[in-house]
Amino acid sequence: MSTLQTIDAHREGAEIYHGDDICKKKSIELLEQVNLPRGLLPLNELEEVGYNRETGFVWLKQKKRVDHSFKKIGRLVSYAPEVTAFVEDRRMKKMTGVKSRELLIWITLTDMYIDGSDSEKITFKTPAGLSRTFPVSAFELEEGTKEQKN
Helix, strand or coil: CCHHHHHHHHCCCCEEEECHHHHHHHHHHHHHHCCCCCCCCCCCCEEEEEEECCCCEEEEEECCCEEEEECCCCEEEEEEEEEEEEEECCEEEEEEEEEEEECCEEEECCEEECCCCCCCEEEEECCCCCEEEEEHHHHCCCCCCCCCCC
């Protein structure tokens, strides 16, 4: 099933927002609601954000791919024009559209979670089951990041 088919399957009953300002605000609110760091999805030129609370499915559409450097951990992460995931408390799973640069290759990330036993660490997993753990503080909103207030 393609990403577009997956998004279409979850549109009914979903909260859907359009426009960069409201989409950035809603993506940060979503991260707060599921207790994940607010800077985890540093996307630009967002066109659409959708969240189906019943299924936990979320999608974010942006105009083009964005590469973001998380300076505190020295990692480059690439976000495709469409990023999707199923969210629950302290976890995003079955993600699509997110890759991390490891040495000279891009590695697809499918899960990220904060373990209940150590809320200071966040773990990222690949489809092969390999994982890396980093401090949660590395994914907080960076200074100078545009944040919308009510």
